[in-house]
Amino acid sequence: MGESLNEIAKKLNDNSKKVQLIYAFNGTGKTRLSREFKNLVSPKVDEESEEIGLLSKKILYYNAFTEDLFYWDNDLKEDAKPILKIHPNVFTKWVFEEQGQDNNVIRFFQHYTDEKLSPNFNAKYTIKESDDKETTINAYTEVSFSYGRGHDTNTDNIKISKGEESCFVWSVFYALLEQVINVLNVSEESDRETDQFNNLEYVFIDDPVTSLDENHLIELAVNLAKLIKSSDFNLNKIKFVITTHNINFYNVMYNETRQNSGYILNRLEDNTFELEEVKGDSNRCLSYHLYLKTELETAVASNQVKRQHFTYLRNLYEKTASFLGYKDWGDLLPGDKDAYYKRITNFTSHSTIANEGVAEPTPQEKQTVKLLLEHLINTYSFWKEV
Structure with missing residues (x-):
């Protein structure tokens, strides 16, 4: 419990x-x-x-x-520009208006995305409603985005991707955090x-x-x-x-x-x-998992799977099984577990490793490494970076 x-x-x-x-x-x-x-x-x-x-x-x-507090204005007419709205408060006013951190936000954002992709913060303005009543839109509550294409030409008013939007929100948060610590x-x-x-x-x-x-x-x-x-x-x-x-x-x-x-x-x-x-040092196992995974992916992609990669694969299965609480790494194998278990152990036993006369993996055996690696990555969310 x-x-x-x-x-x-x-x-x-x-x-x-x-x-x-x-x-x-x-x-x-x-x-x-x-x-x-x-x-x-x-x-x-x-x-x-x-x-x-x-x-x-x-x-x-x-x-x-936090990211949900930044939202796209979906009430715009078809010919209007996409606008990312910011919920204003005393702290955004302090960061943007009093501290002038808009340039730092832009700098952070462009560094992690594209130096040609520019956020453009609004200045204070008023709009006239249908009943002729004027509404004031405060500064730093709206952001539009443009993309520079060189020779003084820009593509204005674009809607950025969700990933780029996340980077923008992080850039605002990071600028705020930096100022708070200072x-x-x-x-x-x-x-x-x-x-x-x-x-x-x-x-x-x-x-x-x-x-x-x-x-x-x-x-x-x-x-x-x-x-x-x-x-x-x-x-x-x-x-x-x-x-x-x-x-x-x-x-x-x-x-x-x-x-x-x-x-x-x-x-x-x-x-x-x-x-x-x-x-x-127990924390190092996390980075070692990543090392093994990268080595195997590189070998599979270049069709350079060798005997040692079976050892890497077994090691990766063993460490993942231990990390996830399984008693035996073979429990993670797909389909005919016994058959796959024997194929891996055949290449990873001490006697096999010591015997230089043992043949290199066949194309079918290389395919087994690829299949079992993909199975581990796709089956266990531990490996999937979303």
């Missing part, structure tokens, strides 16, 4: 560590955990006041619901340029921008870790809770923030949950 997400949220809240890093499969309950944690830290917050994830000045939080790193409260963040206790980040390619996601992790390290914990006591389903992101954050342990969130058969602490 495990625990409820509320009980796990209480454990996270009671922990005194500056950074708590959590790995979980997609669909395990990471986003629900972030909601439980938010409700625990700020239980009386009006849901409609959650713009940009800042809740009752106690928790700054980013997850899938403010709270000033030791004397009376010397801070604003007192609006003095009660901030937590930053909760759930799966940031998983649509990024691997290189950009690693870079994002390095930059986020650097920003977290710059936050003076002895001074401001801000604690960070970060969840991810991406193995590489977890590994980079773990090493860059110099953690002694991390956590794995598991959902049990009775739909309760377990937060398992993983200490020290």
Whole structure:
């Protein structure tokens, strides 16, 4: 019998560590955990006041619901330009109008997407309704996008992809987080340029921008870790809770923030949950899984499967079975498990490895490696980066 997400949220809240890093499969309950944690830290917050994830000045939080606070105006006429709306609040006004962070948001966004793709924030303007009543549209509540094609020509008013939209929302959040940390790193409260963040206790980040390619996601992790390290914990006591389903992101954050342990969130058969602490070198198994997977994919793609790749495949199955709680790695095999089991063990036994006279894999055996690798990736969400 495990625990409820509320009980796990209480454990996270009671922990005194500056950074708590959590790995979980997609669909395990990471986003629900972030909601439980938010409700625990700020239980009386009006849901409609959650713009940009800042809740009752106690928790700054980013997850899938944060992205929903940015929405496309679907009421436009057919010939009108696509507009991404931003729910305004005192903190967006502080970031954009008082701090002038719109250029930083653009810089972050273009760095992770395309330097030719430009967000364009609106200035304050008025519109006349059908009854001749004028309505004021405040600055920094609408964003349009254009794409530069060189020679001073642009494609204006385009609707960006969902992945690009996620990058934009993250860029706004990151600019806000950067400014918040800069403010709270000033030791004397009376010397801070604003007192609006003095009660901030937590930053909760759930799966940031998983649509990024691997290189950009690693870079994002390095930059986020650097920003977290710059936050003076002895001074401001801000604690960070970060969840991810991406193995590489977890590994980079773990090493860059110099953690002694991390956590794995598991959902049990009775739909309760377990937060398992993983200490020290045990965290390296996550990145080793990725290494084996990459080596096998490269060998299959180039038709260079050798005997050692059967060892890699068996190792990958063994570690995945152990990670998922199976007693034997053969339990993960498809179809005729015994036949596949014998094929793999034939190439991975010590006597076979020592015998240089054993033939290299046949085309059929190479195809077996491809089939079993694809089965592992497609069957177990642990491997699928969404």
